[in-house]
Amino acid sequence: MSTPVKLVSFTIAFACILLALNFGLRSSMGFFMAPISAEFQYGREVFAFSLALQNLCWGLFQPIAGAFSDRYGTVKTVVIGSLVYAFGLFVTANAEGVFGLHVGAGLLMGMGIAATGFGVVLPAIAKMVSVEKRAFALGLGSAAGSAGQLLVIPVAQSFIASYGWSNALLLMAVSALLMVLLASAFRGAQAEQQVHENADTQTMSEALREASQHAHYWWLVIGFFVCGFQLAFITVHMPAYLTDQGFNETVAVASLSLIGLFNIFGCLLSGSWSGKYSKKMLLTYIYALRAISIAAFMLLPMTAMNVYVFSIITGLLWLATVPPTSGLVAQMFGLKYMGTLYGIVFLSHQLGSFSGVWLGGYLYDATGSYDVVWWMACIIAMLTAAIHILIDERPVARIRAKLA
Template sequence: MSQYKKLLSFAIIAASALLAINFGFRSSLGLFLKPVSESFGYGREIFAFSLALQNLFWGLFQPLAGAIADKYGTAKVIILGSILYALGLYITATADGFIDLHLGAGILIGMGIAGTGLGVVLPAMARMVRPEKRAFALGIGTAAGSAGQFLLIPVAREFLVTYGWQMALVIMAIGSLSMILFTPVFKDDKKTDTKTDDESEQNLREALREASKHFHYWLLIAGFFVCGFQLAFITVHMPSYLADKGFDSSVAAASLSIIGLCNIVGSLTAGHLSGIYSKKWILAFIYGARSIVIVLFLVFPISLFSVYAFSFATGLLWLATVPPTSGLVAQMFGLKYMGTLYGIVFLNHQIGSFTGVWLGGYLFDTTGSYNQVWWWAAIIAAITAIIHVFIDERPVERLRHSAKVI
């Protein structure tokens, strides 16, 4: 970016709208778990595995999408990602069996999300604004995704109820192509043409070598696994979990929408606080609070109030991890290869997502209950909170040396 943008500029708004579409359609796919499974006569594990593959391929292709965006520009990656996203939704809608479901809902949508989601758009947003505004810009982008979840999940449910799951997915496929309309704001975001603050000359191989030898980068990677495990499990299995407890699908849609709405506040707050306070301590608090919220949800009798209270509290913590986590990557290594290095962190997030989604379906089919997965989510969140306490969030020696020279 040759010129810094204001936080309320058209470029930031357009990037936020793109993330809203990306998140909104993806987050609504949990509503389709039960009807798709019943339509094919499968247990929940089959379509859950498709959505688990989606999270895995999202993670596998995120570093590649970030590297391509760093080298050739963000706009090209978003165009390709939008096409793959739409194609995946269409193939899912016209699926004849589990192979089509795995290809469409799993592989193609996963690749499409990687090309149009946080891992590609957030680094571009960070480069749009001045250094002191970056943490808050990351919070805005994350909150925008949650706004899409709040706004589009009820819409997707209405499509599902009115037209059936197949036509609903076709409509969503058409809608996902609209993300291409927002690519002009990224036209000048070709990373290799941009000099960032206090960064020495470094190629991608050197950046990867430096990060791989940094122990605290690995702690950050390990912690993000848990975030993915929890979020993906709840997104995919919460509608079915509530249906099993006797709630109408409107309650599930409302639950996920409340999570999205509250996450707007949580993400903006986390983004703001990450620019002021220690990012590792913010993350430790978030993961510890998640553990407590899940335990309370499990030990008290389930009711409409407990569902909405859980959704409210979970929403405040939902993607609040993203601004401090992505901010730590930039803080440790600089912005030059942030897309690639954050993509690697995010890969482990998606391995956690794959595990949470698939394990939820597998254990439900084998035990008839989600209880084991819920308790595991609480336990590993508590462990992750402790891990983050030990992260050294200072810039790497290369950047510290550069700052001393300057």
């Protein structure tokens, strides 16, 4: 029998640093919008489309990256993903027109993010730790991504200010290559994982068929679509919404910073509670609280203090869905093909993100207000909370039969 790695170990630490780099580099791309758009004189729509394409490719390639990781291992997946990620930054830095921006910042970075992010690393972490520590480890990994967002963004901004946007992207490409070294941390643990996985004779096609015929899996997929819708809408449109309400940029920056900061605590708490309490009920509470907080935000007077309180609550709930959702996939179907099955769930999240960003802009142009989208986000969150109550979080019959 193999022994799971300790929760406090170099392997887990390197996995968290890897996720911090993955999220931090990606989150910094918005600060290149102004300098790149100014140099090419395209207006902001072109590079904005590159970033939208990045998110879409991230979602589309996530199930593929997860399946590759399940079949060939985390190390190979992260190494290839890191090289593609770095190459995407390199191509963007040397882009001479629209095509280069879309290929570099859009297609290549989207593929690289998919192969080095949550969909690949969290299943690897889940396989490395003991069952009782799994939920907290997933929360720790989720929190690491948010911490990277807070830590890497200031560095990227300083690179732009000191060296210009092109050289800043080249420095970030070198930083992305560090993930190749971090991938080696999975090598020793991967051999131990294989012992357990070889005992499971289920094929990937059988795993996909089993999940596709399991209604409760699809309810998880629907829930993550709603999560992505809300997060992307707030991330992209919150600054403009606050400007419409008469606030200056300082309030918008503080709002998003508070969301990022308190997301760290929310992920850690969610991970801890996922190991102690019902994961489906935790998700029910998270989505219900999101709905209540949005309704209160819309109904209460629009003051700076209320904006900050809403941001803190939103931050606590931001990625708090990740540990229980990924944990439920592992709990229901086992670990062997967790990367593939969680990748499909995450694809739904990204489709929700695309919908939230697009509908936010479309309905604002149509109505002159974001109110319709805010209330839409509120209603679907409440419906999602109700759906999660019905989820059967027990392992599927195949696993229950083995445990009997």
